[in-house]
Amino acid sequence: MKKYSLLIAMGLLLLIISGCGNKNNPNKVTSVGSTAMQPLVEQSSLDYKKNNEAANITVQGGGSGTGLSQVSQGAVSIGNSDVFAEEKEGINAKDLVDHKIAVVGIVPVVNPSAGVKNLSLKQLRDIFAGKITNWKQVGGKNQAITIINRSQGSGTRSTFEKTALKGVKSVKAQEQDANGTVDKIVSATPGTISYLSIPYLRISKKLQGLSIDNVKPSYENIAQNKWKIWSYEHMYTKKKTNQATKKFIDYLQSVKVQNGLVREAGYVSIHDMKFEALADGKVIKK
Template sequence: MRKKFATLFSLLTIFAVIAAGCGNANGSQKSGSSNSSSAKQESITAVGSTALQPLVQEAATQYMNNNAGATINVQGGGSGTGLSKVVEGAVQIGNSDVFAEEKDGIDASKIVDHKVAVVGFAPVVNKGVGVKNITKQQLIGIFTGKITNWKEVGGKDQKIVIINRAEGSGTRTEFEKWALDGATTVKAQEQDSSGTVQKIVSETPGAISYLAFSYINDKVQALKVDGVEPTEDNVKTNKWKIWAYEHMYTNGEPKGLTKKFIDYMLSDEVQKNLVPKLGYMSISDMKVERDAKGNVTNK
């Protein structure tokens, strides 16, 4: 009898230990869930330049993966949209390829500039046009409608099809300023997205447009201008003059998640790894500086 009682007691003890273990496991799960849900929820929106968009989007994804509770919405729309929206206070960050001072209707004194990268731009053509090098004057002639056939610049007997970025695009503003000496491009098909421009140029016989280096691949032909190649090394010394800073503007000094994210954009993790990986250049790599008026000085 005593033996049976001892056995029963042992079984009850084992059951109690197992039950306690399950209770602790459930408690741990609830505790973990509670910790996860207690992470501070913050959300910001960055709108504007499509030339800068791939970098900001990838950086935002990395940041959110490492910071529970943070939501960073990244949208395009062009530099003009980014600047106007951040001035209005409709978004926390306005992404732009141009200085705010260069945009009509933008009060630059109300917003704060954060330069996060440098991007080069280049004229690009459909690979079938038969041209790889062009003079600056020929380029101006094409985009102002004075040259209409590729044979006039050494290419095929083929009509030139101009693909423009939309009004308000920072890429267009910078291209007209630095590649066309301020000339306004002829009225032509307009596209809001750099990605769309790349696709159309690659698929349209005789097409020409312009893209940030980060959008140039083997589907299109980037043109040399006056024998100078559109390369990062040439941008760094201003030998290739068609380039711009990539700006992230805030309405006043950034706070909260906005400040944390901009600090992350300027961190080594982004500047030394992500920036070159995606075809941009770090601010620290530049050997020259350029102000809003276009004045260039050595660093």
């Protein structure tokens, strides 16, 4: 029995030593947060490690709120967020450094059975407010509308409410944490409507993305702010961070990645944006 207890104690000690080693590893980068940003960060980390074999990069989702909270607490190297740190309650933005990596468009999506490809902005708001409850009211099929919303901590939801609903309160509806889960539910459930980041919509190919007032969510329309439902993809760090984190962020902001992977993955390069969004919600021409 004593021998068994000794083995357990030794095992725990090894885990503690291993954890300390990982924390102090100068090549370690942990990037957590926005699921809208996750595909870009994951692929970038794989590409980066091809020429930086010593790099130790871990990428996780969890939502923008989680990313901002964990980087603020010093638990991770990078907090990925679809919203400005200033917009999140309980986060001291002055303690963090904002690195803008890309711009992501958010698109209302429906199950193709709805028979709708375009809505006016007023119709979209009335659907989420519960004033329009059947697709036939907007030119679609005689089919009840079911809303799938994002969870309260979601940066995608914050962006959608701020730029599309603009103060219109959404009816109580089923909530889901991640873009991928929304994709699966809306794809499988007739009559549903929700919203996704464009990279997930491109991957899905099972959903109908909607135009708004006959404006499509194209690369050019987002860059010119004609499509107004978009946000920055932020990487937040502490003011003091390790060199491995700085180098990885520099890589993501490089011309090579901005003109290559960022565009290929469905995001808009920060270099191509003709408008700038501010933390207070204003959008100004560059």
